[in-house]
Amino acid sequence: MGGIRMKNGKKIAFIGAGVMGGPMAGHLMDAGHSLTVYTRTREKAEALNQKGARWAASPAEAADGAEVIMTMVGYPKDVEEVYFGERGIFSTAGSGAVLIDFTTSSPQLAVRIAEQAESAGCSAVDAPVSGGDVGARNATLSIMCGGPEKAFSEILPLLEKVGQNIVYHGPAGSGQHVKMSNQVVIATSMIGVCEALAYAVKSGLDPELVLKSISAGAAGSWTLSNLAPRMLKGDFAPGFYIKHFLKDLRIALDESKALGLELPGVALAERMYTTLAETGSEDEGTQALYKLYL
Amino acid sequence: MGGIRMKNGKKIAFIGAGVMGGPMAGHLMDAGHSLTVYTRTREKAEALNQKGARWAASPAEAADGAEVIMTMVGYPKDVEEVYFGERGIFSTAGSGAVLIDFTTSSPQLAVRIAEQAESAGCSAVDAPVSGGDVGARNATLSIMCGGPEKAFSEILPLLEKVGQNIVYHGPAGSGQHVKMSNQVVIATSMIGVCEALAYAVKSGLDPELVLKSISAGAAGSWTLSNLAPRMLKGDFAPGFYIKHFLKDLRIALDESKALGLELPGVALAERMYTTLAETGSEDEGTQALYKLYL
Numbered sequence: 001m002g003g004i005r006m007k008n009g010k011k012i013a014f015i016g017a018g019v020m021g022g023p024m025a026g027h028l029m030d031a032g033h034s035l036t037v038y039t040r041t042r043e044k045a046e047a048l049n050q051k052g053a054r055w056a057a058s059p060a061e062a063a064d065g066a067e068v069i070m071t072m073v074g075y076p077k078d079v080e081e082v083y084f085g086e087r088g089i090f091s092t093a094g095s096g097a098v099l100i101d102f103t104t105s106s107p108q109l110a111v112r113i114a115e116q117a118e119s120a121g122c123s124a125v126d127a128p129v130s131g132g133d134v135g136a137r138n139a140t141l142s143i144m145c146g147g148p149e150k151a152f153s154e155i156l157p158l159l160e161k162v163g164q165n166i167v168y169h170g171p172a173g174s175g176q177h178v179k180m181s182n183q184v185v186i187a188t189s190m191i192g193v194c195e196a197l198a199y200a201v202k203s204g205l206d207p208e209l210v211l212k213s214i215s216a217g218a219a220g221s222w223t224l225s226n227l228a229p230r231m232l233k234g235d236f237a238p239g240f241y242i243k244h245f246l247k248d249l250r251i252a253l254d255e256s257k258a259l260g261l262e263l264p265g266v267a268l269a270e271r272m273y274t275t276l277a278e279t280g281s282e283d284e285g286t287q288a289l290y291k292l293y294l
Numbered sequence: 295m296g297g298i299r300m301k302n303g304k305k306i307a308f309i310g311a312g313v314m315g316g317p318m319a320g321h322l323m324d325a326g327h328s329l330t331v332y333t334r335t336r337e338k339a340e341a342l343n344q345k346g347a348r349w350a351a352s353p354a355e356a357a358d359g360a361e362v363i364m365t366m367v368g369y370p371k372d373v374e375e376v377y378f379g380e381r382g383i384f385s386t387a388g389s390g391a392v393l394i395d396f397t398t399s400s401p402q403l404a405v406r407i408a409e410q411a412e413s414a415g416c417s418a419v420d421a422p423v424s425g426g427d428v429g430a431r432n433a434t435l436s437i438m439c440g441g442p443e444k445a446f447s448e449i450l451p452l453l454e455k456v457g458q459n460i461v462y463h464g465p466a467g468s469g470q471h472v473k474m475s476n477q478v479v480i481a482t483s484m485i486g487v488c489e490a491l492a493y494a495v496k497s498g499l500d501p502e503l504v505l506k507s508i509s510a511g512a513a514g515s516w517t518l519s520n521l522a523p524r525m526l527k528g529d530f531a532p533g534f535y536i537k538h539f540l541k542d543l544r545i546a547l548d549e550s551k552a553l554g555l556e557l558p559g560v561a562l563a564e565r566m567y568t569t570l571a572e573t574g575s576e577d578e579g580t581q582a583l584y585k586l587y588l
Contacts, residue, residue: 204468206463218424
């Protein structure tokens, strides 16, 4: 375990230090916790290593001896590998450790992790975040938590170092379910904003003036205020990647199917984003949905 | 023309004094303008009559001698009747009069009215509003305007008595097009909010807590903040009627078809609201879309 550990500082393993995990891990080190970090691509851990974090060659090595084990990876298959793989967290996680998965992932997988954690004498909290890279850098993420309430209380001081709007929602998988609700709202909201702009442009209006007329009223939304201007500029740079959003929408559809619930709005969004991904836009931002209307 | 007309007061005809038109006409009288009012149901004009407005037995009678003729009725067919009918506005409107249609109606009809107005020596402004009955009562409506810019400038002081966010968007029909853009955003936003709540409830979450987690972030919208709580309470009382929203969505689809534009999100909303209307919910509020997910 590297870094200068302060009194009450925790021994933390952080697995996955990309655009989100990197700054989050940094805030925890700044707060006096000692970090061991594992990333698939070693260079991504460089900044944390320079701050004094110790490098580990596998999730198992990172988790060995850690009091708190945090993960922020890409897809459910990565989460599965990192926890259940041959050199995964569960091969070394010590009794009493708390496992926190920040990845937006499958609620059912969160339940499996929680069950495995329990049988290993650990506890697991699913804690997906929203707020993007800006929220990660500014430690203003919203964090949606599920798992044993005792474990949540124990790690809350750590979560407060990386986020602001931190809500406990219930048993394992609850945090992931809330994040799915969040993505469901965003998906259809994006369709509406694209259709309104496309309609405005096609009917000969000045779309900037249209935004002035409609943004403050009943049509107002974060998407309209923040992404519509980028759409109009043709700025499709990723704030949030289409490939990741598509992963989320597919989880939401799988879960809703399991719950016997039809979500035609999400299904429409999933079809549209699939078309985009198949035509080379998977590494663009979600606002590139607008391209389908051009 | 009834009421005490002040210096610079205008002779205004107001046609359609329901939940929206009634308060709007009242604000104009309070500002010292003299009003003649026509409503299909005479009782609806009662409050204005008591304030000193003169009653007229037809749109033609109301429009006769008026400097400004305002309409706020229900459907495009009502607009058509009120302007082009046998006892309609165009049978008496005097040269130089300015015609203002506040109804959310067809952009193509707005263009027809503008052309007829021009050939009668008048001018017409399409000026649909948003902000609902609360906005009408508090004179805080957003007003989206199309028509000759000169006519718009002339009536702007009157519009300022009933609204706040008043934007001129271009030639006849532009106001209606902007209002359609507004409704397009709202339609899909409503689907997303319903699907997120239904998903949250079905997955066992406390939906109030979910709103706490997601309302302040990228999923945030007027719909989520204002209508989701009503959905959860089963409060489907009309702020905005489904039957009127459905009218708007059909206009948006007709117009987009004419523009060669596909709007799958709006098309989905139109199908869902049609189902609701056909099952007896047409006089409920737009948030009753949530019933389809219960």
